[in-house]
Amino acid sequence: MGDKPIWEQIGSSFVQHYYHLFDTDRTQLGSIYIDASCLTWEGQQFQGKAAIVEKLSSLPFTKIGHSITAQDHQPTPDSCILSMVVGQLKADDDPIMGFHQSFILKNINDAWVCTNDMFRLALHNFS
Amino acid sequence: MADKPIWEQIGSGFVQHYYQQFDTDRVKLADLYVSLTRGLNTASKINTDASCLTWEGEGFQGKAAIMTKLNSLPFQTIQHIITAQDHHPTPDNCVMSMVMGQLKADQDQVMGFQQVFLLKNVDNKWVCTNDMFRLALHNFGA
Numbered sequence: 001m002g003d004k005p006i007w008e009q010i011g012s013s014f015v016q017h018y019y020h021l022f023d024t025d026r027t028q029l030g031s032i033y034i035d036a037s038c039l040t041w042e043g044q045q046f047q048g049k050a051a052i053v054e055k056l057s058s059l060p061f062t063k064i065g066h067s068i069t070a071q072d073h074q075p076t077p078d079s080c081i082l083s084m085v086v087g088q089l090k091a092d093d094d095p096i097m098g099f100h101q102s103f104i105l106k107n108i109n110d111a112w113v114c115t116n117d118m119f120r121l122a123l124h125n126f127s
Numbered sequence: 128m129a130d131k132p133i134w135e136q137i138g139s140g141f142v143q144h145y146y147q148q149f150d151t152d153r154v155k156l157a158d159l160y161v162s163l164t165r166g167l168n169t170a171s172k173i174n175t176d177a178s179c180l181t182w183e184g185e186g187f188q189g190k191a192a193i194m195t196k197l198n199s200l201p202f203q204t205i206q207h208i209i210t211a212q213d214h215h216p217t218p219d220n221c222v223m224s225m226v227m228g229q230l231k232a233d234q235d236q237v238m239g240f241q242q243v244f245l246l247k248n249v250d251n252k253w254v255c256t257n258d259m260f261r262l263a264l265h266n267f268g269a
Contacts, residue, residue, distance in 0.1 A: 043213065070184065072259045072261070077221075084181075098263060104223055115217060118215065122227065122241075
């Protein structure tokens, strides 16, 4: 861990923290967003900590588990971190589904917060 | 189109242009990336605008390294189809775009992919400072 670039360390720690909170008590995810944060969830847009947490809290499953297949992190020109996650999730007794999620993390007042969050289920129409 | 937010217009315009260039002549993608040496002066040791690409987990920085990678990809023909795309404004006036799609390279099977771009306006032009690509290879088990 010590020899990884700093953005990798911050990005992967965030990702671990995010999915841990999501899988245990997603009503606690408010702590990582700010009022300027944007979420796009399956194409639907939400802005601000309150609207985002309300959306996440109201998702229609009681149990969820995420497992991460791959994650990438990059520093951005404006000293943020861009993270992309490919993974799988299992909600209640539904079949396992793939998902894609991307985050921008920004350091505000010495804390890393998520300003941008995009989520999509990996539902492809392979014909 | 006119009533879409500006970041949607910029993001979807970029995405359309990017995959069109990729599928027809990917050498031309160079125009979209920022080189390591652009704007360097004696005072600055690094160009913080230089583009980064992570391709299937492998990192490349600067227009030259990115183009060497993209040009050396081992297929003759490729076609991308976009399943979904999302665009956000970021706190630093950039546009973040996430694309989910399918691609067909040569005679290989159709595969899913995920790609994320960060676009920044540099000298009145939208360029790609960050690019991450992964094939959607999931291991769903038995």
